[in-house]
Amino acid sequence: MSADTYGPADAARLLGVSARRVRQLVDAGQLQAVGRDPLRIDARSLLQLRDERRSGTTVPTPAAETGQAEQVATILAAALQTVEAAAERVESVYRERLAIADRTEQALRDELAAERAKATQLQLQLEQLAAEQDGRKRKRRKRRKDR
Secondary structure, three states, rough: OOOOEOOOHHHHHOOOHHHHHHHHHHOOOOEEEEEEEEEEEEEEHHHHHHHHEEEEEEOHHHHHHHOHHHHHHHHHHHHHHHHHHHHHHHHHHHHHHHHHHHHHHHHHHOOOOOOOHHHHHHHHHHHHHHHHHHHHHHHHHHHHHOO
């Protein structure tokens, strides 16, 4: 770590935030980046932000300075509504598919039960036929013995 710059992890420790938040602060213009690959944060801007946070004063964002804060808020609200609507549609489709899956599963269970009943019936018929055939064989053997 150079005395003039900090990496995201060191900057995060100084500010008491995550490295991801440090990147967000750089993107928002609240911290000055010296390099992007790897990301290096200017020590003066970092220490200034830290001191301002401790004293309770805040650095205005570039959007607030240019009067774009309301426009950003409007865009974010519209995006939130779009995301919420999409989430509702996804949930609706999920519930429909779940209902279809439940009906399909029940139909398959019913079909399986019917097939099992048929198999049981066929097994009984097969056993009857085997018993009849066995009875015929005995009769033939008995006739042969009696001759």
